[in-house]
Amino acid sequence: MDTAEIRRRFIAHFEERGHQVVPSASLLLDDPNLLFVNAGMVPFKPYFLGQETPKYSRAVSVQKCVRTLDIEEVGKTTRHGTFFQMNGNFSFGDYFKEGAIEHAWELVTGPVGEGGYGFDESKLYASVYEDDDEAYGFWKKVAGLPDSHIIRLGKKDNYWSMGVPGPGGPCSEILIDRGPEYGAEGDWEAGDRYLEFWNLVFMQDDLSAVRSKEDFDIRGPLPRKNIDTGMGLERVAFLLQGKNNMYEIDEMFPVIEKASALSGRRYGADHDDDVRFRVVADHIRSGMMLISDGVTPGNEARGYVLRRLLRRAVRSMRLLGVEDRVLPELFPVSRDKMKLSYPELESQWERISTVAYAEEDAFRATLKAGTTIFDLAANDAKQSGQTRLSGSKAFALHDTYGFPIDLTLEMASEQGLSVDEEGFRRLMTEQRDRAKADAKAKKGKHTEAGAYRDVSDSLGEPVQFTGYHEIVSEGTVRGILAGTGIARSAREGDEIELVLDRTPFYAEGGGQLADHGLIELANGATVQVLDVQSPISGLIVHQAKVLTGEVTVGEHAQAVVDIERRKSISRAHTATHMVHKAFREALGETATQAGSENAPGRFRFDFSATGAVPASAMADVEARVNDLVLADLAVHAEVMTQEEARRSGAMALFGEKYGDEVRVVSVGDWARELCGGTHAGRSGQLGVIKLLGESSIGSGVRRVEALVGGDAYRFLAREHVLVAQLSEALKVRPEQLPERVNDIVEKLRTAEKEIERVRVAQLLAAAGQLAANPTDVFGVNFVGHRADGAGAGDVRKLALDIRGRMPAGKPSVVAIIGSTNGKPAVVVAVNDEARAWGVSANALVKVAATALGGSGGGKDDVAQGGGADVTNADQALRDVEHEVGRAVTSGRS
Structure with a gap:
C-alpha cells in the first residue's frame, strides 16, 4: 500500500466519523519555542492549553514535522530522520478513551477492501499506563485483546506531557510483534521486535510542576478531557509495505536508487556507504519540504538548518564518488513521489528547484575556497609541530565557509591530524547561547512560556487588538511582568512588560516593526512603550518603562500610539506589497517574498531569484510602483475564508500562520495579499518610493532596500544637491556626469598602471x-x-x-x-x-x-x-x- 494511500485512508476513516479535516500547518508555525513543527499536535496546542476555543469538537490531520536535534545521527541508524508525517485524530472535550481506542482499532484491523489497513490482530499488542485500569478494560472490551496482549508500562513509556505545567495524561500505544528475528519475546524496551506505531494520549490531568518526564505534580483533573493521537505515517508504511525501515518505503527509496545509479555503488553492500545513502534520501526530502514552506538557506536559525541539510546531502554524494552537481538529479525524484500527497510541490517547483540548485552551486564554490583555507590551517599546524587542528580553526571553517564538522574531521585525518572537537563544540555552544540570548531579548525578558501562559489564563480570552481602526484606546491593566516574574505593581524607573485587555499597539509580526507610544493610567502614572510582542497566541505584551507614578493591575488606562511612527511604518508596509507585486510582474512568479522588514520610512524586501536583478528591471519596478502611487489606489482589507482568499487571487506568504479566516489587504485591484499588518489608506499617501539597490543575502535570495515618503524625498533632495555640486565642479551638465566620471576613472587607472x-x-x-x-x-x-x-x-x-x-x-x-x-x-x-x-x-x-x-x-x-x-x-x-x-x-x- 503506497504511503499516499495510507494517508488518504486515515483521513477518510476519521472524516466518515465526524472529524473536521484540518490541512497540515506549515512547518514554520509561529511558536517562539519551536524552530519547526515537531509533532502532530503542535498546531492544536492553543486548544489543549485553553488559549483558544476550538472551532470543532473533533479533528483529523496529517501534519508535516521536522526534528533536527539528532541530525548528526541521521543515516547511522535506520531510526533517525528529520522530516516525517504524523497522522493524528483529536477530540476536544468530545469522545475519550473508549472512542479513541475504538476508532484506532477499526482502522488498524479493518479489511483492506473496506478502507482499513488489514493488520493481523494476532500480532498486535496494546500498552497502557501502569495504573490505568480504565484503558486496560477498554482494550479488552473494544478490541477483544487477551490479557497477554495488554502490557502495563510506567511513566517513561506511557505518560505524556508537554514538558511544562499544563495538560498531560496517560497514554496507550499500539504495538506489532515483528517476530523473533527482531528480538526476544517479552522485551518491550528494545523497540525493534514490539514496534509501537500509534500512540493514543488521554489528556485528563492538569500538571502543576514538571521537573522531568517522570517527575511531576498533578494539580487535579482537566475541566475538559481531550484526545491527541499520533500515528507515524512512515512507520506504518514500512510495516504495510513489508520493508525493514522507513528508508525503504516508496517515498524515500527511489532517491537511494537514483543515488546508487549516479555513484555506481550498491545500497546494502557497505555500511559507510549505506549511511551516506540514507543521509541523501532523508536530507533531500526534508530540504525540499522546508523550501516548499518558505525556508531559504542562510546562516541563522531555520535557514541554517536547511543549509546544513542540503550541504550534507551534497557532501554525502561526494563521499560516494559523485563530483558533479547532484541536486538536479535527486530533487525531481523526491518531488515525483511526494507530490501525490503535496501537489503544491509541482506548482511551486520552479521556485523550490531554483533555491536548492543555487545552494548547491554556492556550496561547490565554498568547498573549493574552504579546502584552500583548510590546507593552510593544516600546513600551519604541521609546521608548528602540532598534530591537532584547533577548535577555533574548525569552527571558522564551519561558521564562515559552511564546512560540516565531519568534512573537517575527514580531511584532517587524511593529513594525519586530529581535531579539537571539544573546543569546536564549546564554540558552537557559545554561538547557540548568543542566539538564544538575542531571541530572548527580542521576544521579551520572560521567555519561559509559563509566565506568559499564567497571565493569558488570567485574562480568560485573547487580548483585543483595536489598532486597525484606532490609535487611542481605553483598556485595563491585566498583567505586569517584571524582572522577578509576575508582579502586582511597578514604580517609576521600572522596566516591565505590561498586558492590557485591549490595545491599539501593533505587536511586531509579518515583517512589520512594533508600535511605540504611551500608556497613561487613571491614577496619573505614565508608561513609555518601547516594543510590543506576542510571545504566545492571543497575548499582546507591551515592553515598557514606567516614566512616572505607580502602575497596578486592575487600573484603567488609555493607550496612545505614536501616530507619526505608525503612519510611516504603514506606508512602508503598503510599499512592500506593491514592490512584491511589481517584481513578480518583472521577473516572473518565482520572485516570491522570502522575508521583509517594514520600518519607519524604509523597508527591506527579500525574494527568490537565480541571480542579480538587472538595472533595467530595477528601474522598471521603481517606475511601475510610483505610477501606481500617483494613481492613488484605495487600500482596503477584508476578512474571508482561506478558500475565498485563494479564489480572489490573494498571495499567501510562506512561513506565516493563517487561521480558517484570513485578512486580505488589496491595493486597488492590483496587489492582493494575506496580511495582518497595518497599511496606508491610499497608495497616494506613500508620496514616492525609492529603491536604493539590491544584493545577495544567500544562495537564491536577493534583498532590495528602499525608502518611502518623506525619507525617500529627503534622499532624492540630497542626491540632487550632490549632482549639482559635481556638475559645477566638473563643468558639465547633469546628464553628462556619468561619461565625465568614467573618463576621469579611466585616466586614474591608466596613471596607476604607469x-x-x-x-x-x-x-x-x-x-x-x-x-x-x-x-x-x-x-x-x-x-x-x-x-x-x-x-x-x-x-x-x-x-x-x-x-x-x-x-x-x-x-x-x-x-x-x-x-x-x-x-x-x-x-x-x-x-x-x-x-x-x-x-x-x-x-x-x-x-x-x-x-x-x-x-x-x-x-x-x-x-x-x-x-x-x-x-x-x-x-x-x-x-x-x-x-x-x-x-x-x-x-x-
Missing part, C-alpha cells in the same frame, strides 16, 4: 647590482636584501630576477625581505647547484620567518613566508646567511 610599472622597474633595476656583488658563504654566492615598501608579489619577482642573474654553475642563494604597512614578507630562492650542496629554500624561509615572528614554507627551490615584526628583518637575513653556512658545512662533512 606608476606601478615605474615602481617595479625601479625595484628590479637594483637586481643587477645585487647579483653582481654577492657575499661568499663557504663557496655559496649569497644575496640578502631588504626591499622596504615592496609587497609579497614584488619580493618574489625581485628574488627570482636576482637568482636568474647570478653566475651560472655556482651555488647561489637569494633572500629578500620586503614590507608594507609594517608587515614583512620574505622570499628565498635557491638554484640547482645550491640544492645539490644540501641547501633548501623551504628550510631557509622558516628560519627567516621565525625571526620575523611568523611562518613560511614552500619548495626546495623557492619558498615564501611572512611575519609580524619587520624590525627584525636585518637579523632574519643574518640568520639565513648563518643557516646557509651551516647547511653547506654539515653537508660536506
Whole structure:
C-alpha cells in the first residue's frame, strides 16, 4: 500500500466519523519555542492549553514535522530522520478513551477492501499506563485483546506531557510483534521486535510542576478531557509495505536508487556507504519540504538548518564518488513521489528547484575556497609541530565557509591530524547561547512560556487588538511582568512588560516593526512603550518603562500610539506589497517574498531569484510602483475564508500562520495579499518610493532596500544637491556626469598602471647590482636584501630576477625581505647547484620567518613566508646567511 494511500485512508476513516479535516500547518508555525513543527499536535496546542476555543469538537490531520536535534545521527541508524508525517485524530472535550481506542482499532484491523489497513490482530499488542485500569478494560472490551496482549508500562513509556505545567495524561500505544528475528519475546524496551506505531494520549490531568518526564505534580483533573493521537505515517508504511525501515518505503527509496545509479555503488553492500545513502534520501526530502514552506538557506536559525541539510546531502554524494552537481538529479525524484500527497510541490517547483540548485552551486564554490583555507590551517599546524587542528580553526571553517564538522574531521585525518572537537563544540555552544540570548531579548525578558501562559489564563480570552481602526484606546491593566516574574505593581524607573485587555499597539509580526507610544493610567502614572510582542497566541505584551507614578493591575488606562511612527511604518508596509507585486510582474512568479522588514520610512524586501536583478528591471519596478502611487489606489482589507482568499487571487506568504479566516489587504485591484499588518489608506499617501539597490543575502535570495515618503524625498533632495555640486565642479551638465566620471576613472587607472610599472622597474633595476656583488658563504654566492615598501608579489619577482642573474654553475642563494604597512614578507630562492650542496629554500624561509615572528614554507627551490615584526628583518637575513653556512658545512662533512 503506497504511503499516499495510507494517508488518504486515515483521513477518510476519521472524516466518515465526524472529524473536521484540518490541512497540515506549515512547518514554520509561529511558536517562539519551536524552530519547526515537531509533532502532530503542535498546531492544536492553543486548544489543549485553553488559549483558544476550538472551532470543532473533533479533528483529523496529517501534519508535516521536522526534528533536527539528532541530525548528526541521521543515516547511522535506520531510526533517525528529520522530516516525517504524523497522522493524528483529536477530540476536544468530545469522545475519550473508549472512542479513541475504538476508532484506532477499526482502522488498524479493518479489511483492506473496506478502507482499513488489514493488520493481523494476532500480532498486535496494546500498552497502557501502569495504573490505568480504565484503558486496560477498554482494550479488552473494544478490541477483544487477551490479557497477554495488554502490557502495563510506567511513566517513561506511557505518560505524556508537554514538558511544562499544563495538560498531560496517560497514554496507550499500539504495538506489532515483528517476530523473533527482531528480538526476544517479552522485551518491550528494545523497540525493534514490539514496534509501537500509534500512540493514543488521554489528556485528563492538569500538571502543576514538571521537573522531568517522570517527575511531576498533578494539580487535579482537566475541566475538559481531550484526545491527541499520533500515528507515524512512515512507520506504518514500512510495516504495510513489508520493508525493514522507513528508508525503504516508496517515498524515500527511489532517491537511494537514483543515488546508487549516479555513484555506481550498491545500497546494502557497505555500511559507510549505506549511511551516506540514507543521509541523501532523508536530507533531500526534508530540504525540499522546508523550501516548499518558505525556508531559504542562510546562516541563522531555520535557514541554517536547511543549509546544513542540503550541504550534507551534497557532501554525502561526494563521499560516494559523485563530483558533479547532484541536486538536479535527486530533487525531481523526491518531488515525483511526494507530490501525490503535496501537489503544491509541482506548482511551486520552479521556485523550490531554483533555491536548492543555487545552494548547491554556492556550496561547490565554498568547498573549493574552504579546502584552500583548510590546507593552510593544516600546513600551519604541521609546521608548528602540532598534530591537532584547533577548535577555533574548525569552527571558522564551519561558521564562515559552511564546512560540516565531519568534512573537517575527514580531511584532517587524511593529513594525519586530529581535531579539537571539544573546543569546536564549546564554540558552537557559545554561538547557540548568543542566539538564544538575542531571541530572548527580542521576544521579551520572560521567555519561559509559563509566565506568559499564567497571565493569558488570567485574562480568560485573547487580548483585543483595536489598532486597525484606532490609535487611542481605553483598556485595563491585566498583567505586569517584571524582572522577578509576575508582579502586582511597578514604580517609576521600572522596566516591565505590561498586558492590557485591549490595545491599539501593533505587536511586531509579518515583517512589520512594533508600535511605540504611551500608556497613561487613571491614577496619573505614565508608561513609555518601547516594543510590543506576542510571545504566545492571543497575548499582546507591551515592553515598557514606567516614566512616572505607580502602575497596578486592575487600573484603567488609555493607550496612545505614536501616530507619526505608525503612519510611516504603514506606508512602508503598503510599499512592500506593491514592490512584491511589481517584481513578480518583472521577473516572473518565482520572485516570491522570502522575508521583509517594514520600518519607519524604509523597508527591506527579500525574494527568490537565480541571480542579480538587472538595472533595467530595477528601474522598471521603481517606475511601475510610483505610477501606481500617483494613481492613488484605495487600500482596503477584508476578512474571508482561506478558500475565498485563494479564489480572489490573494498571495499567501510562506512561513506565516493563517487561521480558517484570513485578512486580505488589496491595493486597488492590483496587489492582493494575506496580511495582518497595518497599511496606508491610499497608495497616494506613500508620496514616492525609492529603491536604493539590491544584493545577495544567500544562495537564491536577493534583498532590495528602499525608502518611502518623506525619507525617500529627503534622499532624492540630497542626491540632487550632490549632482549639482559635481556638475559645477566638473563643468558639465547633469546628464553628462556619468561619461565625465568614467573618463576621469579611466585616466586614474591608466596613471596607476604607469606608476606601478615605474615602481617595479625601479625595484628590479637594483637586481643587477645585487647579483653582481654577492657575499661568499663557504663557496655559496649569497644575496640578502631588504626591499622596504615592496609587497609579497614584488619580493618574489625581485628574488627570482636576482637568482636568474647570478653566475651560472655556482651555488647561489637569494633572500629578500620586503614590507608594507609594517608587515614583512620574505622570499628565498635557491638554484640547482645550491640544492645539490644540501641547501633548501623551504628550510631557509622558516628560519627567516621565525625571526620575523611568523611562518613560511614552500619548495626546495623557492619558498615564501611572512611575519609580524619587520624590525627584525636585518637579523632574519643574518640568520639565513648563518643557516646557509651551516647547511653547506654539515653537508660536506
